[in-house]
Amino acid sequence: MTHKDVQMNLSIYRVIIFFIFSLSIFTVTKAHALEEDHPAVSRYKDSMLENSGVIHYKKILVPVSVVPGTEDTKLIEVIGKITAHGYSLKKNKSTLEVGLNYKQVVEKLGAELLVDCVGVLCGYQPLYFYWQSWANYNSSVADDNDDNTRFLVAKQPTEKGDVYYQWIITDVYDGEIGIEQTIVEPEALLLDQVSVNRNISIQAEQTGLKADREDTEGSQDHPVISRYQGAYITDYRQREFEKVYIPTGVAINDVTPTITVEGKGTTIGYNLSNSQSTLQIYKNYLTALKAADFEILFTCSLASCGHDLLDDLYTSEANKFRFHPVKTNNYPDSDFRFISAKLTVSGKNIFLLVAIEGALTSNDINKIVVDIVEQSEMSTARVTIDPQYLNDEIEQKGRVVLHGLNFAFNKSELLPSSTASLTAITEYLELHPKQQFYVVGHTDNVGTYEINTQLSKARAQNVIKELTALKVEASRLIAIGVGPAAPKAANNSDANKENNRRVELVLR
Template identity: 30%
Template sequence: MGQNTLIFVSLLASLASPVNATGLFGPFPDAKYPEEKRIHFTPVNLITAADGKDFTLQVVSGRLTRNAFELPDSYPLALVMNNYLAQLKKLNAEVLFHCETESCGDGWAMRDQLAPLITVDTSYPGAYVAAKLKGADGDVYSSIYAFHREGSYTKVQLVTLEGIPEPLGLVEVNSDFLQQAPEDLVMEDRRGDDVRSSADHPLIGRMPGSYITRYKQTNLTQVPVITGINGADIQTQSLDARLTEIRYQMPERYSLFEINSNYAAAAQKLAAEQVFHCKGTACGDDDRLIKAMGLFQDDAEDKWQEYQLYKLSRPQGDVYFDIYSQGRYDATPGDTTLRVMELSALKADRVTINLDALNDAISQTGRATLDGLLFDFDSDRMLPESQPVLDVLATYLKQYPAKGFYVVGHTDDKGERTYNQSLSLRRADAVIKSLTGQYHIPASQLTAHGNGEYSPVASNENAAGQALNRRVELVLRSDKD
């Protein structure tokens, strides 16, 4: 018997016995690249008639086994399908539908009906068989699709489905749960992970389990807030305010919805007026929004962002606060930034030093506190409001070019002593750099010194005293006369 007339498909079960769906068809000789997929229970479309783009379908459900493989080009499509038809006949199968090439109807429409279990290649001739068999425990269905790529290979895809009742007892239930009161998730307290010298704002606290990753306070600055978004146009308003900016990292157990809803509820408790609110892509490009607010954080996902701006009125000046929250691609929370802005005007009396006062202090005590010399929080960056003090100081130094001075920085006693000493020295250095750079004061006339927290002029037990202790002094050097 020649090779081309061999029956290449054998049955694993006895032909005289009811069909066993496990391994319905045996392997083809010369089969390559075998694939197998099993699905516990699924519906499957069987084609039972085709007319152009119109198909008649029979939907069957059960346990599925899908096999696929390739045969060499020497196996023509008709030979492959005739072997399967011959074996189905031996099993007394009912052929529900059989088609080859044009009789299979529109290839694109056929592909849509059989996907995703069977992949129809519309570029090459194909054939299809759907059959119903009697199994030991019920009906078994088989669908076979093959296409031949001339000069390359024949691809065969087999779907066998055991018609079993849908297994609906796979999930266990605990009816006692319905009698239990809901339990809140307990969040680990992570205040110990807060960045150094940071704290919650007295107006609005933190979500449980969150911790501070960035903290900034500025006595007076201009803060841009979002008041509207029109397409790519972001509308902002600049507030002259005392700024407290706190960036929190939230636990992944929180959803962004829960985070933003809690801040909105806090605003409602304060009877705050909502000035603006946007969410998701309605906020526009998150990178542009972050830049418009002047925030120091990375962009994330446009879809997972939300911004809220509120206003509180009070006799001593209005207070604004806004919340900008972000989420990652999987919707877990990222950074949430809270900014509290206490409106204020620049007070000229903050700059209390003048040339006469500086002369008097140095002549009487040998030192003068440079009131009004202001720095950004926890930084050696001088604020613009310090310029008048530098003007007075430069004028004084130019009047006494032969005298030498120490520029001495001081801090309160919050934080580590070594850090405070370093910060006070850096601030003294910053003053000297401004004087030598902007006003051309000789560097030899000035020496920087950081005294840290060791020479307070007031009690560090209250905020007012701490503010007085954070200062820079000009001290006369007698050894430089």
């Protein structure tokens, strides 16, 4: 094989890869098969339908010219309805005879023949990647390639736009011909498949905990946004208060720019028929969110999302499967799309994430996850302290954890929600005026030792400052910050880290 032959083979090889892979998520299972031929082109006489499928509003690359022996292959992007049929013909026909019949179809359609290659002119094993696609899973129509394989592409101008036709004609077995026909027709985007309720009210008060919230039998759409029509819920999770990272851009040096939001979180996973392309799903969500005055923070599609977007955000055990059933290890060549958005209602913020993963094969299904965070402060009503509790702990242990002292994330200032606990501590100290204490701040192990030690001491100092303002004598209290040096539990889970972040009163 000459150098020119190699270059020509690589050129055609790329054409086949681009075009075939773009068709790899058709609905071709029997449950969704198209039992009829395409209305524009009948099946070859006496051929049998082996597989079929359709996908709407899909973007693909179409080869429109090939120069054998060179890399001068021109590709164009086309968006539209894609219909595929696979036929087998057992009448001792040749690929030459079948190919000439389809070339006659091109003439009858008034179409322009763009690509017509045979055998080695189509490159070495041009159907290799075709074997990895849906056709390989559903039929044996085009499972081989030899010198007789024909590849045809044609374009037909219409009032609504150009229609593209593709035929791959192969010798499957002795005396049996395989025909794969693909037709791309111009199609308008189907919108209004997702609705948004902009007038939802956000509850400032935390609601009571309920059991079995992760059970899909008790799942429901979030009132702020509907499901995509035809989708069904497979996964459901709701938490009264959690921390969520909202992506605002593509990762740089493996660091994804984010906004940290705390509040009530709801995560809903959906499955949707693969007859809908991820482009159409994405456009519907984006259009609905913009129409409801959501601020779009970040969007990405396919390779532009980068590697492991979701996995980079949710690596902790608690959030490991947050976006299930969408895979977190989205690769740059995955059919993956993502949206993050924000809406402010009555002074409160709603953050919304949509992750979409396209079906990988004909037997797969589209997966959508909608993640909603209603920003709020954590309710401390469930953990309270009183003077008697403080007395019992100090008598038994010589120290007590001061529950209900709440700080802003990575800050030393106490939040207003700490008032009830500060009042209880003051009452205890008034009842025991001769006792003196260390006020000891603790952190988890996230961050450097130096920063955590400084933060823990600053928090202890602010606790003393607040108690002094409530008429507690400052000389009775000494602030100490030990950072991560004295954890209550191993820092191997979010729950343990939360327990390690605390302030204690230690008798001296």
